[in-house]
Amino acid sequence: MNSSNLKTFLTSNVDMDEQIIREHIENLKKIQVKKGNFLLRQGDVCKHSFFVEEGLLKYYSIDEKGKQHILQFAPEGWFVVDRESAFFNQPSQYFIEALEDSVVTMIDVDMFASLSLHNQSFALFNNKLLHNHIRHLQNRINLLLSATAEERYLDFIRIYPDLLLRVPQTLVASYLGITPESLSRVRKDLATKKHQKQ
């Protein structure tokens, strides 16, 4: 089974020779999350960053009509957190839920902040995470504004080829901002197009 590990992830990204930090990391709670269980619900204040060691999470909203909208998938090696809720201490509009049985390390958001204050290298790492996040969000907005359903799907395959195999098509559709039926048709069209080329 695929698995990642926060400690190795951090040591390869942060200069970890300070004893204090090493301790902080090692004392973090690692929890098992069964498929379908929640790490965050709408209305909660998000108090943790979640690092996925094994499994897969989804980060999503539900609108007034009951429709689900995926903001992010988080497979092993990824962080998920509602930064708006965590940073501004507001009730979240979102849910975080396990799509597969998962192992998740919980990092107190305050600890993240105080580590940033006391360790330069960690601050730089945190900064990089934030910039990465912004990069993803901005590119996605640009895509939503400019691309058709088919183009967005092709982009999804390009960026997350691995997720395609693990995530039900319904949820990919929800990520792309289209209905499952539409995605099915997009895929059909692509298949026949591909055929015609040969």
Add this chain to the structure above:
Amino acid sequence: MNSSNLKTFLTSNVDMDEQIIREHIENLKKIQVKKGNFLLRQGDVCKHSFFVEEGLLKYYSIDEKGKQHILQFAPEGWFVVDRESAFFNQPSQYFIEALEDSVVTMIDVDMFASLSLHNQSFALFNNKLLHNHIRHLQNRINLLLSATAEERYLDFIRIYPDLLLRVPQTLVASYLGITPESLSRVRKDLATKKHQKQ
């Protein structure tokens, strides 16, 4: 005329008693940008954060069909920067252009970074900017995924009532991800709806 000022903006957000920082801020280049002139073009690497003292900027992309997509409007008191390009040192996919004659303070992105390293309070401020940015982007994605053109327009009015009066409708449409004609119809519908209620 509306105007903002980086120094007052910073002193009210950052603990500025360190002489070094004060100097840094005061030595920044303040430039005049005529309407239609560019601060960043597609292909450039973004080397500055732009703080708008007076006027209005637009931050946008142009797709293969030549269509323009607005990522952000920046009136006085706002920052604009392509963080993806600046942080990862990549050529930008975007343009930054003056919508009105503007006065802009240019902040070297490297200076921003090194100030963050040497002053805790500035680091916290910078962190807040990043989180604010993420909040905006995430909310916008959620809206693009879940809301109709009309709902997105109403949200725009709610959040940027002032911009509505300064920005040509075509560009608001581009921000919302619809055509100018569609926005015109959305507005017409809203007008008659409002009428009917009375």
Add this chain to the structure above:
DNA sequence: CGCCGAGTTGAACTGAATCAAGAAACGTGG
């Protein structure tokens, strides 16, 4: 006065949504 760009309106069109029904795949318990 006449031009020009921005906004509006109309008519036809289209990409995607909706609703409904059937087929395939999946997991769970017997």
Add this chain to the structure above:
DNA sequence: CCACGTTTCTTGATTCAGTTCAACTCGGCG
């Protein structure tokens, strides 16, 4: 290991929101 129920995916028919293209209006300005 099969059988059954459940979820996921596909397909078809119809509807609808938003696009496209074209013509027209309006207000500002040289």
